[in-house]
Amino acid sequence: MDEEYDAIVLGTGLKECIISGMLSVSGKKVLHVDRNKYYGGESASICPLEELFSKFGAPAPDESYGRGRDWNVDLIPKFLMANGSLVKLLIHTGVTRYLEFKSVEGSYVYKGGKIAKVPVDQKEALASDLMGMFEKRRFRNFLIYVQDFQQEDPKTWKDFDPNTQNMTALYEKFGLDKNTQDFTGHALALYRDDDYLNRPALETINRIKLYSDSLAKYGKSPYLYPMYGLGELPQGFARLSAIYGGTYMLDKPIDEIVLGEGGKVVGVRSGNEIAKCKQVYCDPTYVPDRVRKKGKVVRCICLLDHPIPNTKDALSTQIIIPQKQVGRNSDIYVSLVSYTHQVAAKGWFIGMVSTTVETDNPENEIKPGLDLLGAIRQKFVSVSDYYEPTDDGLESQIFISQTYDATSHFESTCMDVLDIFKRGTGEAFDISKIKRDLEDEEQ
Amino acid sequence: MANRSGAAQRPNGTQGKICQFKLVLLGESAVGKSSLVLRFVKGQFHEYQESTIGAAFLTQTVCLDDTTVKFEIWDTAGQERYHSLAPMYYRGAQAAIVVYDITNQDTFGRAKTWVKELQRQASPTIVIALAGNKQDLANKRMVEFEEAQTYADENGLLFMETSAKTALNVNDIFLAIAKKLPKYDQNQGQSGQGQGRRLAEGDQGAKTPGNCCK
Numbered sequence: 101m102d103e104e105y106d107a108i109v110l111g112t113g114l115k116e117c118i119i120s121g122m123l124s125v126s127g128k129k130v131l132h133v134d135r136n137k138y139y140g141g142e143s144a145s146i147c148p149l150e151e152l153f154s155k156f157g158a159p160a161p162d163e164s165y166g167r168g169r170d171w172n173v174d175l176i177p178k179f180l181m182a183n184g185s186l187v188k189l190l191i192h193t194g195v196t197r198y199l200e201f202k203s204v205e206g207s208y209v210y211k212g213g214k215i216a217k218v219p220v221d222q223k224e225a226l227a228s229d230l231m232g233m234f235e236k237r238r239f240r241n242f243l244i245y246v247q248d249f250q251q252e253d254p255k256t257w258k259d260f261d262p263n264t265q266n267m268t269a270l271y272e273k274f275g276l277d278k279n280t281q282d283f284t285g286h287a288l289a290l291y292r293d294d295d296y297l298n299r300p301a302l303e304t305i306n307r308i309k310l311y312s313d314s315l316a317k318y319g320k321s322p323y324l325y326p327m328y329g330l331g332e333l334p335q336g337f338a339r340l341s342a343i344y345g346g347t348y349m350l351d352k353p354i355d356e357i358v359l360g361e362g363g364k365v366v367g368v369r370s371g372n373e374i375a376k377c378k379q380v381y382c383d384p385t386y387v388p389d390r391v392r393k394k395g396k397v398v399r400c401i402c403l404l405d406h407p408i409p410n411t412k413d414a415l416s417t418q419i420i421i422p423q424k425q426v427g428r429n430s431d432i433y434v435s436l437v438s439y440t441h442q443v444a445a446k447g448w449f450i451g452m453v454s455t456t457v458e459t460d461n462p463e464n465e466i467k468p469g470l471d472l473l474g475a476i477r478q479k480f481v482s483v484s485d486y487y488e489p490t491d492d493g494l495e496s497q498i499f500i501s502q503t504y505d506a507t508s509h510f511e512s513t514c515m516d517v518l519d520i521f522k523r524g525t526g527e528a529f530d531i532s533k534i535k536r537d538l539e540d541e542e543q
Numbered sequence: 544m545a546n547r548s549g550a551a552q553r554p555n556g557t558q559g560k561i562c563q564f565k566l567v568l569l570g571e572s573a574v575g576k577s578s579l580v581l582r583f584v585k586g587q588f589h590e591y592q593e594s595t596i597g598a599a600f601l602t603q604t605v606c607l608d609d610t611t612v613k614f615e616i617w618d619t620a621g622q623e624r625y626h627s628l629a630p631m632y633y634r635g636a637q638a639a640i641v642v643y644d645i646t647n648q649d650t651f652g653r654a655k656t657w658v659k660e661l662q663r664q665a666s667p668t669i670v671i672a673l674a675g676n677k678q679d680l681a682n683k684r685m686v687e688f689e690e691a692q693t694y695a696d697e698n699g700l701l702f703m704e705t706s707a708k709t710a711l712n713v714n715d716i717f718l719a720i721a722k723k724l725p726k727y728d729q730n731q732g733q734s735g736q737g738q739g740r741r742l743a744e745g746d747q748g749a750k751t752p753g754n755c756c757k
Contacts, residue, residue: 139629147630191744197600198631200739318740327739328634335629342620343600348627441739 145329166445185514570642578707
């Protein structure tokens with residue numbers, strides 16, 4: 101450990117592993133350390149099942165749960181958008197070759213106590229029972245507009261300026277009612293609250309396009325999920341970093357981040373060893389005095405022995421409960437994965453309900469989501485704070501990621517990573533730096 | 544992205560079935576893991592091979608009668624150095640070569656630890672081969688052939704002494720593994736991997752995931 105590095109990365113959560121991979125690929129000498137014995141930090145998938153039970157202080161699972169080793173349970177539920185930033189990053193870095201994915205089968209939205217399939221194309225819009233007949237036609241026209249919309253071609257904007265006019269104005273242009281706005285903004289554009297209504301419409305149009313482009317990729321739903329759980333993602337990027345020379349040490353406590361002149365980082369100390377470095381990249385848990393609390397997320401892991409009712413027995417599903425449907429300010433997300441993803445023993449399903457905490461009784465806040473799941477065999481509730489760095493790290497050269505938020509996908513994760521990389525290196529990540537000969541070796 | 548399934552054009556022009564297997568390399572640093580792979584895949588040997596950088600995923604095929612066995616070979620990328628090999632590494636591996644250096648008794652001890660680790664972590668049906676590498680340095684031998692052979696027999700491992708430098712037994716050990724691997728037919732289920740799909744640039748439209756054999 102007593103060596104000099106360009107950068108030391110602390111924590112092997114997904115964000116830190118992507119950053120580590122990017123830095124190594126860019127030719128930096130990287131030391132990547134985790135205080136835990138395992139990869140992934142908060143983004144690990146827990147295996148075996150016994151460990152999950154003991155983590156939450158529950159008595160050991162009985163034999164009906166099958167082999168404990170067959171379970172890989174995520175602590176933070178998320179899906180990948182098939183055409184989203186994380187998939188692009190996986191493909192361009194070659195990390196995709198270490199992973200296998202499955203398409204998520206169903207995408208549903210909650211309305212008036214029931215769930216309905218999220219309509220994404222004109223045909224589905226016309227068949228959907230989310231809207232009345234006239235509203236369906238208006239929604240169809242809206243979808244066609246978004247589909248044909250090209251940011252570079254003002255002719256496709258049809259007398260609407262998406263850069264200055266807000267989303268409310270665009271909804272009004274098509275005469276969409278509040279209900280339709282609700283599922284469009286929350287189930288297609290995947291906003292967690294309604295702030296977007298007052299922002300320029302371009303952002304929302306692009307998000308809806310991401311949803312439909314993602315859907316076009318592999319069908320059924322726009323979401324993907326990795327076999328063996330989300331914990332495979334950080335491991336894949338860690339491998340990328342290692343392949344490009346990154347050094348890995350697990351189970352290594354970090355006792356001090358050593359500062360030099362002007363409060364600039366000069367190294368990291370573990371026991372008597374000090375590794376020198378020019379920069380540190382880490383998650384908030386390694387620097388409690390450099391982050392502030394931003395809010396809380398409640399997440400409930402539910403073990404089920406059946407699929408979610410009314411989803412046509414889908415083996416994987418996402419259900420979005422838009423805030424207004426249940427009188428809240430932020431959406432509730434329900435996700436389901438199953439034994440077919442190698443994350444549970446045969447016949448078992450893992451449901452997850454999560455949202456941003458708004459009251460003193462977070463468990464009660466997720467009740468509308470839990471009620472959709474049917475009988476729950478075992479549930480584990482956790483409420484966790486999420487943090488953001490107090491400064492941009494330019495002075496100290498300590499670059500800190502934000503805690504994983506309540507969003508149901510990885511877009512905000514990637515934004516944070518790209519932003520940190522840019523702050524740390526002074527330039528945007530250049531994908532072309534990845535050796536093309538990696539590709540050749542496959543032939 | 545290489546095609547993961549499909550009929551291969553064989554040298555004699557007829558079409559046989561292709562089976563693809565994930566093979567992982569294990570062993571102490573500097574026993575010659577990367578050198579063995581480079582000899583097998585590219586026919587090359589470098590006396591001063593650098594620690595593994597930038598080349599940790601290679602493929603090579605071996606032909607057996609009517610079957611083409613395609614190895615997807617994973618190198619440790621140095622993650623073994625501080626015992627920080629990710630579980631992903633073992634995941635779905637159908638074969639493993641555990642390498643030691645015949646001139647270094649410690650590496651043989653480490654190899655035994657890796658075998659135990661595989662028996663604990665990897666699939667129960669994994670085919671494990673033990674390779675006593677650097678056979679060209681037999682005059683500095685510290686691990687006796689018989690000792691390793693006995694250990695391999697007791698644990699149901701394939702065993703050969705190899706030399707990446709002279710190419711001794713390099714192709715043979717991969718061939719021996721290929722012979723021992725079960726060649727499933729695609730219709731009869733999978734060979735350990737998860738039945739998911741790989742993502743690739745330009746993916747479009749729903750395709751059925753291709754995996755091992757056809």
